[in-house]
Amino acid sequence: MVMASVTTIASHLTSTFLYAPEFCRLSQSLHTSQRPCTRKSVSGTISANIDLKPPPYALDALEPHMSKETLEYHWGKHHRGYVNNLNKQIEGTELDKMSLESIILASHNKGDILPAFNNAAQVWNHEFFWESMKPGGGGKPSGELLELINRDFGSFEALIQEFKLAATTQFGSGWAWLVYDLEDKKLVVLKSSNAINPLVLGSYPLLTLDVWEHAYYLDFKNLRPDYISTFLDKLVSWDAVSSRLEAAKVSIEGK
Amino acid sequence: MSWSSSNYLCLSSSSSVTQFSRCKLPCESEGQRGKCQDLNRATNISAYNSLKPPSFKLDKGQRRNDHVLKKPRNISAYYSLKPPPYKFDALEPYMSKRTLEVHWGEHHRGYVESLNKYLGKDDILYGYTLDELIRVTYNNGNPLPEYNVWNHDFFWESMQPGGGNLPILGLLEQIEKDFGSFSNFREEFIETALTLFGSGWVWLVLKRNEKRLAIATTTNAVTPLVWDDIPLLSLDMWEHSYYLDYKNDKARYVNVFMDHLVSWNAALARMARAQSFVNLGEPKIPVA
Numbered sequence: 001m002v003m004a005s006v007t008t009i010a011s012h013l014t015s016t017f018l019y020a021p022e023f024c025r026l027s028q029s030l031h032t033s034q035r036p037c038t039r040k041s042v043s044g045t046i047s048a049n050i051d052l053k054p055p056p057y058a059l060d061a062l063e064p065h066m067s068k069e070t071l072e073y074h075w076g077k078h079h080r081g082y083v084n085n086l087n088k089q090i091e092g093t094e095l096d097k098m099s100l101e102s103i104i105l106a107s108h109n110k111g112d113i114l115p116a117f118n119n120a121a122q123v124w125n126h127e128f129f130w131e132s133m134k135p136g137g138g139g140k141p142s143g144e145l146l147e148l149i150n151r152d153f154g155s156f157e158a159l160i161q162e163f164k165l166a167a168t169t170q171f172g173s174g175w176a177w178l179v180y181d182l183e184d185k186k187l188v189v190l191k192s193s194n195a196i197n198p199l200v201l202g203s204y205p206l207l208t209l210d211v212w213e214h215a216y217y218l219d220f221k222n223l224r225p226d227y228i229s230t231f232l233d234k235l236v237s238w239d240a241v242s243s244r245l246e247a248a249k250v251s252i253e254g255k
Numbered sequence: 256m257s258w259s260s261s262n263y264l265c266l267s268s269s270s271s272v273t274q275f276s277r278c279k280l281p282c283e284s285e286g287q288r289g290k291c292q293d294l295n296r297a298t299n300i301s302a303y304n305s306l307k308p309p310s311f312k313l314d315k316g317q318r319r320n321d322h323v324l325k326k327p328r329n330i331s332a333y334y335s336l337k338p339p340p341y342k343f344d345a346l347e348p349y350m351s352k353r354t355l356e357v358h359w360g361e362h363h364r365g366y367v368e369s370l371n372k373y374l375g376k377d378d379i380l381y382g383y384t385l386d387e388l389i390r391v392t393y394n395n396g397n398p399l400p401e402y403n404v405w406n407h408d409f410f411w412e413s414m415q416p417g418g419g420n421l422p423i424l425g426l427l428e429q430i431e432k433d434f435g436s437f438s439n440f441r442e443e444f445i446e447t448a449l450t451l452f453g454s455g456w457v458w459l460v461l462k463r464n465e466k467r468l469a470i471a472t473t474t475n476a477v478t479p480l481v482w483d484d485i486p487l488l489s490l491d492m493w494e495h496s497y498y499l500d501y502k503n504d505k506a507r508y509v510n511v512f513m514d515h516l517v518s519w520n521a522a523l524a525r526m527a528r529a530q531s532f533v534n535l536g537e538p539k540i541p542v543a
Binding site for chain 2: 073077078081118171172173174193194195212213214217218221222
């Protein structure tokens with residue numbers, strides 16, 4: 001995923017559409033992929049067009065580690081709520097028709113956040129989170145990812161420890177991240193509160209874990225450490241992390 | 256038996272197990288129990304937290320404070336886990352027994368234990384009451400350590416079985432004066448609660464300087480004490496507070512709180528106490 005820069009705000013009619021494929025999922029045919037994607041405005045329908053993307057697996061596919069009920073609420077109510085609220089907020093404004101990443105960067109406003117930020121960032125975070133997991137996940141990473149982990153953390157176990165610590169000590173609502181720092185060219189573990197994500201912190205996200213209570217309360221109640229361990233042992237998709245690392249390297253070379 | 260400085264907690268090492276129990280105060284013997292009521296309600300009890308959960312059968316107006324200690328002899332003063340002033344199923348069907356069991360028994364207890372553990376490592380923070388500790392550790396918005404103890408004690412006491420309805424007497428007058436009407440206040444409170452993002456609390460506070468009521472929000476574990484305002488009511492908007500009963504339906508939770516749980520008696524008592532510090536009435540003495 002290439003990070004769209006903030007300067008595209010001025011030319012929102014054209015250049016934003018070149019990027020994120022997730023921006024216009026409705027258009028099936030190739031030749032429409034570069035045109036603005038709007039639904040026909042029937043009275044009462046919102047025409048702002050951030051979509052609710054489903055997870056890349058069925059809602060019960062992560063059982064018994066993450067229950068179907070959790071997915072139904074977490075994706076079906078929370079994630080959907082963020083999407084709907086975001087669309088309501090951006091309709092008719094300059095943020096309308098921008099890609100999700102652009103909306104996040106624009107509404108982050110260098111820290112002085114605008115109302116659309118929380119919803120936009122949460123939509124992005126949740127999409128990223130579903131894709132960070134897979135049925136039959138867990139295990140160990142391999143290849144270049146494992147090499148970088150050994151280089152930057154000493155060992156895979158050390159990474160796990162640090163990730164667990166970040167996720168456990170994030171007080172209140174937030175996320176734990178594994179990111180690729182584009183400046184220093186190394187892997188880093190971060191934690192962020194509420195909706196903040198690495199896009200606004202200047203790094204390239206590779207993996208995330210949602211530690212808002214709604215993510216684990218139905219399955220684990222207050223036992224956040226158990227949830228974190230289950231995620232790392234049984235759910236995390238190292239394949240997704242590897243392919244994101246590839247994309248990160250490409251994006252550096254492209255600059 | 257030795258008396259602690261507060262004259263309330265007793266350390267007895269007469270047997271092989273050091274017992275930390277409530278002292279028999281002079282007023283309790285000779286059938287004068289009624290005179291002890293105020294002393295029994297001391298709110299800043301420093302008792303070493305034991306792992307045994309307190310029994311939930313409370314006599315009317317009493318708090319059970321017996322702890323049996325099986326720890327080494329060098330006792331220091333820490334903070335204790337105070338039970339809510341009602342039984343766990345007393346708030347049914349608006350807040351389930353299961354929620355109280357997990358919210359108080361796991362979350363609140365966990366906060367107390369981690370605070371005690373932290374204090375075990377840090378000498379500088381010894382000797383404070385909980386109120387003072389909050390102010391000292393606030394650190395301008397980056398509190399260290401983070402703990403949600405005071406807020407939860409306050410929250411349990413902001414609710415009661417058969418709560419809701421309307422405030423009475425001076426509190427109602429003050430609300431009408433500062434918000435226009437009770438329903439304005441109620442609407443504003445609910446809207447504030449619903450627009451709070453992330454984990455936090457919604458409060459009805461008495462602002463010390465402006466001498467008026469206001470609705471405030473705080474994130475994570477912050478409390479309006481750090482701004483020197485006087486809290487009268489609180490509502491826990493952390494997800495763990497409502498997720499078991501209402502899942503993502505925050506609106507229903509907040510409405511139920513206002514209609515059936517909020518303890519206006521507690522708020523009234525707190526406001527009465529606050530008026531020792533904040534003059535809400537018209538000045539009776541003419542300024543020269």
